[in-house]
Amino acid sequence: MKKNLGLKELxxxxxxxxxxxxxxTILGISVSIVGFLAPFAIALGGLIAFFAAYSYVKLGTYYQDEGATYAFFKRTYPNSHIAASFIGWYTVFGYISTLALYAYTFSSYSISGFEFANSELVRKxxxxxxxWVFAWVNLWSVRGMGKIEDLLVYTKLIILLLISVSLIYFGKTDLHTFSQTLLNDIDRSSIGSILIVASITFVAYEGFQLVINAVNDMEDPQTNIPKAIYTAVVLVALIYFIIAIGAVLAIPAEDLIRNKEYALASGAQEIMGHWGRDLVIFGAILATSSAISGTMFGSSRxxxxxxxxxxxxxxxxxxxxxxPDNAIITMAMTATVLIIIGGLRLILEFGSITFLLVSLLMAIANFKIRKATHSSTLFTLTAITGLTVGTVLILYYEYITKPEQLFFIMGIYALLSLGAWAYARLRS
Known part of the structure; x- marks a missing residue:
């Protein structure tokens, strides 16, 4: 069978x-915690993602299994039905929650210029x-999905870079003021607060592992898996850093904190007029569209x-x-339910914790078979340490800021654990 996905598509x-x-969404939270250090903390989150990606690359090229996260853990620990079932359920639901979040963000930006923008019914x-549009695209054709993803992603990158350059150019903060403020933020910020921001940021890097889900449709997996994943992580970290630098130079910190996910759009409107706001909205629509399509493609497999x-x-x-037509339809249906019942912010926090935990388990699995995957012991242990610290810090942040949200997340874990346990019993 002809392989439909080359390096560019991956x-x-x-x-x-x-x-x-x-x-x-992460800019406002990051600036509220560490001020002008936010771009550097976000970049640190990219470094954590890079070390997490290392284990995925090694396991992906070794096993070459489209089951990715789930399959790697199951094949590394083949005698544990409980472990396989639990990581499978957690990972899939994590992806579904991000699908719902991306769709909700798409909706918020796409209707923001209309009178009914505040209507929850219209937004949902x-x-x-x-x-369902992107469910149909994924059901239609792998090659068609790949070409549409190419168009969306590479156009999105151009738009985001244009937004970044515009923010830096029109920004009212000169380099001297920026450096002075940065030094002040270094004095008042602890290492712990910087690491908390890096941990929160990790969810914005989630998605690189979707490449491995396409292993049955790609050309030369041994070469293209590492090339695609490392290229994507570095590229995204660079884009996030530039956007964050542009934002803190151009938009007052209080506006970034107050306006949350609309901070870039409102800030761009203040300094560039309506066309600046429209550019950010267009970038957000492209960003969320390609994320929905790519996530549905990989996670359904x-x-x-x-x-x-x-x-x-x-x-x-x-x-x-x-x-996998039934899986695509089921993911779309479940994400639809999540959107209808609301509480997406809570589910997003569940997703960020889930992907940190799952990435940690992947690093542990890679350490177990590091000789077979030809992995560096130092790199793998660094990944385990970084992901462990990140998981503990994000749980601590949830506890001190929104303990009720942490209890809700624990409730979701309890329900998922019950389902996973039941299927593990049936399987055994």
Whole structure:
């Protein structure tokens, strides 16, 4: 069978999955914690993501299994049905929650210029609609999805870089003021607060592993998996850093904190007029569109792989050629339910914690078979340490800022654990 995805499409899938709504939501939180150090803390989050990606690359080229996260853990610990079922359920639901978030962010930006922008019914209706648009695209054709993802992602990158350059050019903060403020923020910020921002930022880098889900559709996995993942992580970290620098130079810190996910759009309008705001909105729409498409492509294949092993309903393993049609439809339906019932911010926090934990488990699995994957012991231990610290810090941040949100997340884990346990019992 002809392989439909080359390196260009694979980089697009990874970047599309990573650059979603994250960069539009993390700026305000980051600046509120560490001020002008935010761009550097966000870049540090990229470094954590790079070390996490190392284990995925090594495991991906060794196993070459589209089940990715789930399959790697299952094959590294083949005698544990409980471990396989739990990581499968957690990973899939993490992806579904990010799908819902991306769709909601898409909706918020796409209707922002209309009178009904504050209507929750309209916002949720548009979010549900865009989920099903990209479900249809993924059901239609792998090659068609790849070409659309190329167009969305590479156009998005140009727009985001244009936004960054414009913010820096029109910014009212000169370099002397920036350096003085930066020094003040260094004095008042602790290492712990910088690491907390880096940990929160990790969710904005989630998505690079989607490349591995396309292993059955890609050319030369041994070469293209590492090239695509490393290229995407470095590229996205650079883009985030430039956007963050532009934002803190051009937009007052109080505005970044107050306006949250609309900070870039409102700040661009203040300094560049309506066309600046429109440019940011267009960039946000492209960013969330490609993230929905890329995430649905990769995560539906992982869901099908888990179902094929008996840890989810077997119907979800059904395929037409290489397209897991029932898994795509199920993911779209579940994301629709999440959008309708609301609470997406809570689910987003669940997703960020989940992907830190899952990445930590991947690093541990890679350490176990490091000789087989030809992995560096130092790199792997560094990844384990960084991801452990990140997981502890984000839990601590949730506890001290929104303990009720942490309890809700624990409730979601309890429900998922019950389902995973039941299927593990059936499988064994």
């Amino acid at each position: 980089v697009a899938i990874a970047v599309g999955g990573m650059v979603g709504g994250g960069i539009f 209706s548009v979010a549900v609609g865009i989920i 992982q869901m099908a792989r888990i179902a094929d092993d008996g840890y989810l309903p077997h119907r979800l393993a059904n395929r037409k050629l290489t397209i």
